[in-house]
Amino acid sequence: MSPLTLAYLALASALASGVLALGADRYPALLRYGSSILLGICGVFAVFAGAWALIDEAPTTDLLALGLPWLKWHLRLDPLSGFFFAVVGLLVFAISLFAPGYLREYIHPKNRQALSALGLFTGLFVLGMLLVLLADDAFVFMISWELMSVSSYFLVAYQHQHAANRRAAFLYLLMAHIGGLAILLGFGVLSGFGGGFTFGAMRAAELSATWASIAFALAFFGFGMKAGMVPLHAWLPEAHPVAPSHISALMSGVMLKVAIYGLIRVTYDLIGDIQWQWGLVLLIIGSTSTLLGVLYAMLQNNLKRLLAYSSIENIGIILSGLGLSMIFIGTGHKILGVIGLIAALYHILSHALFKGLLFLGAGTIAHATHEYDLNNMGGLIRRMPQTAVFFLIGCLSISGIPLLNGFISEWLTFQTALQAPVLESGVLRSIIPVAAAVLALSAALAAACFVKVYGVAFLGQARSRHAARAREVDVGMRAAMGLLAVLCVLFGIFPSTVISVIDAIPNLLLGAGPPSATARGWLWLTPISPKVASFSAPLVLVGILIFAFISYLLLRKRTVDIRRGHAWDCGFGSLNSRMQYTGTAFSMPIQRIFAPVWDLKEEIEETKNAAQPLHTEGMRHQLQALDRSWSRVYEPIGHLVLVAARRIGMIQTGSIHTYLAYSFFTLILLLWVVT
Amino acid sequence: MIHWLLALAQTLLFIAMAPFLLGWIKRVKCHMQNRAAPSLWQPYRDLGKLFRKHVVLAEQASWIFRSTPYIVFGATVVCAALVPLVAVDLPTAAIADVIVLVAFFSLARFFTALAGMDIGTAFGGMGSSRDMMIGALAEPVLLMAVFTLAMTASTTNLSEATTYTLNSGLVLRPSFIFAMLGLMMVAVAETGRVPVDNPATHLELTMVHEAMILEYSGRHLALIEWAGQIKLMIYMVLVANVFFPWGIATRLEANDLAVGLVAIAAKLVLLGVVLVTWETVMAKMRLFRVPQYLGFAFLLSLLGMLTHVVLETGG
Numbered sequence: 001m002s003p004l005t006l007a008y009l010a011l012a013s014a015l016a017s018g019v020l021a022l023g024a025d026r027y028p029a030l031l032r033y034g035s036s037i038l039l040g041i042c043g044v045f046a047v048f049a050g051a052w053a054l055i056d057e058a059p060t061t062d063l064l065a066l067g068l069p070w071l072k073w074h075l076r077l078d079p080l081s082g083f084f085f086a087v088v089g090l091l092v093f094a095i096s097l098f099a100p101g102y103l104r105e106y107i108h109p110k111n112r113q114a115l116s117a118l119g120l121f122t123g124l125f126v127l128g129m130l131l132v133l134l135a136d137d138a139f140v141f142m143i144s145w146e147l148m149s150v151s152s153y154f155l156v157a158y159q160h161q162h163a164a165n166r167r168a169a170f171l172y173l174l175m176a177h178i179g180g181l182a183i184l185l186g187f188g189v190l191s192g193f194g195g196g197f198t199f200g201a202m203r204a205a206e207l208s209a210t211w212a213s214i215a216f217a218l219a220f221f222g223f224g225m226k227a228g229m230v231p232l233h234a235w236l237p238e239a240h241p242v243a244p245s246h247i248s249a250l251m252s253g254v255m256l257k258v259a260i261y262g263l264i265r266v267t268y269d270l271i272g273d274i275q276w277q278w279g280l281v282l283l284i285i286g287s288t289s290t291l292l293g294v295l296y297a298m299l300q301n302n303l304k305r306l307l308a309y310s311s312i313e314n315i316g317i318i319l320s321g322l323g324l325s326m327i328f329i330g331t332g333h334k335i336l337g338v339i340g341l342i343a344a345l346y347h348i349l350s351h352a353l354f355k356g357l358l359f360l361g362a363g364t365i366a367h368a369t370h371e372y373d374l375n376n377m378g379g380l381i382r383r384m385p386q387t388a389v390f391f392l393i394g395c396l397s398i399s400g401i402p403l404l405n406g407f408i409s410e411w412l413t414f415q416t417a418l419q420a421p422v423l424e425s426g427v428l429r430s431i432i433p434v435a436a437a438v439l440a441l442s443a444a445l446a447a448a449c450f451v452k453v454y455g456v457a458f459l460g461q462a463r464s465r466h467a468a469r470a471r472e473v474d475v476g477m478r479a480a481m482g483l484l485a486v487l488c489v490l491f492g493i494f495p496s497t498v499i500s501v502i503d504a505i506p507n508l509l510l511g512a513g514p515p516s517a518t519a520r521g522w523l524w525l526t527p528i529s530p531k532v533a534s535f536s537a538p539l540v541l542v543g544i545l546i547f548a549f550i551s552y553l554l555l556r557k558r559t560v561d562i563r564r565g566h567a568w569d570c571g572f573g574s575l576n577s578r579m580q581y582t583g584t585a586f587s588m589p590i591q592r593i594f595a596p597v598w599d600l601k602e603e604i605e606e607t608k609n610a611a612q613p614l615h616t617e618g619m620r621h622q623l624q625a626l627d628r629s630w631s632r633v634y635e636p637i638g639h640l641v642l643v644a645a646r647r648i649g650m651i652q653t654g655s656i657h658t659y660l661a662y663s664f665f666t667l668i669l670l671l672w673v674v675t
Numbered sequence: 676m677i678h679w680l681l682a683l684a685q686t687l688l689f690i691a692m693a694p695f696l697l698g699w700i701k702r703v704k705c706h707m708q709n710r711a712a713p714s715l716w717q718p719y720r721d722l723g724k725l726f727r728k729h730v731v732l733a734e735q736a737s738w739i740f741r742s743t744p745y746i747v748f749g750a751t752v753v754c755a756a757l758v759p760l761v762a763v764d765l766p767t768a769a770i771a772d773v774i775v776l777v778a779f780f781s782l783a784r785f786f787t788a789l790a791g792m793d794i795g796t797a798f799g800g801m802g803s804s805r806d807m808m809i810g811a812l813a814e815p816v817l818l819m820a821v822f823t824l825a826m827t828a829s830t831t832n833l834s835e836a837t838t839y840t841l842n843s844g845l846v847l848r849p850s851f852i853f854a855m856l857g858l859m860m861v862a863v864a865e866t867g868r869v870p871v872d873n874p875a876t877h878l879e880l881t882m883v884h885e886a887m888i889l890e891y892s893g894r895h896l897a898l899i900e901w902a903g904q905i906k907l908m909i910y911m912v913l914v915a916n917v918f919f920p921w922g923i924a925t926r927l928e929a930n931d932l933a934v935g936l937v938a939i940a941a942k943l944v945l946l947g948v949v950l951v952t953w954e955t956v957m958a959k960m961r962l963f964r965v966p967q968y969l970g971f972a973f974l975l976s977l978l979g980m981l982t983h984v985v986l987e988t989g990g
Contacts, residue, residue, distance in 0.1 A: 379795070381738075381739065382737060392739075396782075396785065399781070400781075401778065401781065401785060402775055402779055402782060407778055411774055411775070414818075415774075417822075418826060420984075421829065421984075426984060426985065429984045430981055430985070433822055433984070434977070437815045437818065437977070440819070441815040444781065444810060444811040444812075444814035444815065445811045447781055447785055447807065447810070447811070448807035448808065448811045451785060451792075451807050452804075452807075454789060455789055455791075455793075455800070455803060456792070459739065460735070460792055460793065460795030461735060461795040531830060531835060532829060532830045532832070532835075533772045533830065533831045534771075534832065535770070535775055536771070539770040540770055540771055543770075544753060547749050547752060547753075548745065551745060551748075555894065561729045561730065563729055563730070563731045563732070564733070564736075565733065566734065567733035567734070567794045567795070567796050567890060568796065568798070568890065575795065575796060577795065579796070579797050580792075580796070580800055581792065581797060581799075581800020581801060581803070581804060586800060586807075587804075588804070589808035589962070589963075590808055590811065592963065593963075593966045
């Protein structure tokens with residue numbers, strides 16, 4: 001029995017869950033219960049396999065008699081893949097609780113969908129993600145990478161009745177393949193020097209600085225594309241929201257992390273000799289993604305689109321952490337590099353938890369109200385009290401509020417950035433603090449963004465009939481959100497315990513762990529040294545609890561004298577739900593300040609009565625905030641490709657004579673080159 | 676144990692003195708504007724009155740609205756416990772650093788903004804939207820100023836940073852001057868004072884913080900008001916003790932503590948006069964001038980940071 005055996009069991013359950021769902025069109029219960037239970041089993045096995053690999057620290061490898069005749073499948077489970085294995089497993093387990101309740105709507109005879117496709121591709125998607133993490137040669141890696149991409153394409157295209165979804169899915173597939181191509185080329189460079197497709201050979205390869213940089217650039221482009229970094233992100237907010245909500249949770253919560261896994265694996269493990277310039281590129285692109293991601297999220301009113309944009313922000317934070325780590329490693333400060341890496345890893349874990357939670361929350365709201373637009377929600381805290389609590393924890397966590405997990409990773413990233421004075425280069429010393437300031441701005445904007453989400457969706461009065469009639473969802477869906485919410489809190493209060501487990505990863509990759517992060521025990525988090533910075537979340541929590549208890553004792557007797565009355569309406573009579581601030585209104589000040597970031601299209605229509613020209617009878621306001629990367633990056637490139645294709649098309653005459661002539665001249669040319 | 680008790684005593688002193696500081700500021704302001712001044716104890720009387728009054732809740736108010744005053748007050752008290760007031764090296768300073776302090780402020784802001792939107796009136800939403808905008812712009816400035824300090828002292832622990840300034844003697848650090856100016860400007864914005872917000876007005880078009888808490892009454896309002904006073908004092912103590920730490924007690928002996936007490940009182944009295952002068956000569960800004968104001972503060976903090984990097988570390 002080894003961690004790898006557990007991992008195989010996880011893979012087998014994922015596959016079985018997909019296969020079992022093939023009969024779901026005839027027996028829907030197979031999908032709702034059979035497939036979901038198998039997915040849950042897969043999640044549990046994955047968590048245990050990952051945790052075992054993390055604690056055990058020693059990598060376990062295996063050779064499977066699959067694949068090419070001369071290249072068997074190399075599989076390996078080490079702490080790095082174990083960590084990601086556990087993260088994927090956690091989220092898969094949560095969605096397996098969520099799915100039975102959520103899928104009820106899809107099974108309803110009135111709008112029956114192709115259930116077998118949903119179940120099959122969900123299983124294959126999970127299988128693909130897990131297999132990517134186990135891959136120990138480029139061949140398995142690319143096969144499982146494609147399995148992950150293609151099966152998630154079918155999930156994005158699942159509701160293909162809408163043209164917009166088909167378009168989003170096509171764009172997703174296209175981007176996944178351009179990224180995949182770059183990754184393949186990156187592996188090509190590495191295997192060219194290493195003399196083999198196994199990761200072991202690539203690790204042993206000696207690359208010159210230039211070739212290492214080329215390999216890094218290709219891998220960064222490919223994995224960054226998949227992770228949704230700016231300016232290549234435009235596909236992400238199109239594709240992630242249109243999948244069913246529990247699949248969106250998987251895509252945003254963990255599939256993006258699998259891309260980050262690839263980046264870490266290739267850079268830290270396979271290439272090995274990290275140069276600080278790479279870190280700088282990562283830091284700059286990471287900061288840009290962070291800021292633009294949150295600004296774009298701010299103006300969305302579709303909840304799932306907003307969450308997808310916020311994923312771009314969080315990927316930016318992870319990239320910034322990795323960038324800092326690489327800068328420090330490249331300049332010879334390995335210990336600080338370790339802390340940066342841990343900050344990034346912690347954020348990977350945090351983001352998987354809170355983004356999974358928020359997407360499941362969005363799914364819950366959609367299930368209960370059939371609404372995705374924030375401006376049609378409102379007042380849900382009274383209709384769905386438990387969902388409201390879980391969703392609030394997700395919002396607090398993503399905004400980097402202390403005592404929740406999102407804050408820990410942000411704090412660690414700041415601590416790493418503050419070590420910039422040890423660097424020799426003055427440019428780096430001044431760029432890093434500015435990047436930290438961008439991070440601070442983004443965190444504050446994220447808080448504004450999620451106040452908007454929570455305030456408009458859950459507070460105030462119901463803005464539509466559906467929202468007014470919403471009902472709390474079934475126990476499985478609540479349990480899924482509850483599980484993730486509890487984990488968000490736990491990982492926020494006991495960061496030292498988590499870090500003492502995940503420091504196996506820097507031990508493996510860099511041969512050094514954080515020397516003092518957990519030196520003072522589980523109570524204290526002291527990344528550099530206790531004198532530089534210390535944070536004890538448990539003690540702060542105890543302080544708050546004592547304080548709350550005292551104030552409860554003091555004020556307990558007086559809870560009776562609360563009277564309910566009307567809210568202040570300025571004396572004009574009854575307030576109605578149309579008088580509340582909408583999402584658009586809430587984000588208007590930010591929209592005005594950062595106006596150049598978006599392509600804003602604002603339309604105001606006034607309807608007037610011909611008899612009384614001064615009297616406006618109705619007004620309609622429409623605001624579209626378009627992503628600039630469309631007009632600046634995607635459209636020019638698309639245009640260029642079309643023009644180039646047309647030019648190249650000119651040599652295609654369609655006559656056999658010309659093609660014979662082409663072959664003849666090519667042959668002559670090649671002969672000439674060879675001699 | 677004695678250290679923890681002292682830390683507790685310092686925190687209680689902090690909470691108890693905050694209304695007095697506000698009373699002092701109001702009094703000086705009245706004198707400067709040729710108005711009859713209220714007593715120094717007026718803020719205590721106001722709080723006492725509010726605590727005795729009944730609470731009237733809006734019909735739609737959810738538990739978020741009811742728990743926000745306690746959360747805001749609690750978060751502010753935690754912040755007060757972290758700031759060295761009379762003495763450095765107290766154990767509470769080690770449990771969290773200045774980044775956590777800023778984050779606790781944002782916790783308080785998050786819940787106040789949610790409470791503003793809870794009732795579903797236009798005022799609440801307006802206040803929340805504006806306050807989150809100001810907060811989003813102020814937080815990076817605050818952190819930049821703090822980072823300048825943290826990089827100079829190579830610590831984010833407030834007590835350690837104060838000790839560092841104390842030990843380095845009377846040296847002129849250009850970076851500190853910039854950082855201090857940035858911090859003061861952002862403190863004015865964060866505590867809702869003129870020219871960013873006006874705590875004394877309930878005019879629809881201008882109010883920000885007051886709009887969010889318009890629906891509060893009785894002890895809820897008292898807690899929020901008190902938290903606001905503590906927050907103002909935290910910022911003033913930060914400026915006073917981190918940039919001018921002289922007088923603060925480094926040993927926990929009666930003499931030193933007495934000197935520390937007198938020193939911080941004198942510093943706060945002086946800073947209060949500075950704040951009042953600033954508020955008297957400035958006029959309230961339009962809301963969309965605030966980003967420029969905070970942009971300027973950001974520039975100052977950034978300059979401080981760059982001055983530190985370029986001039987003070989060499990290389």
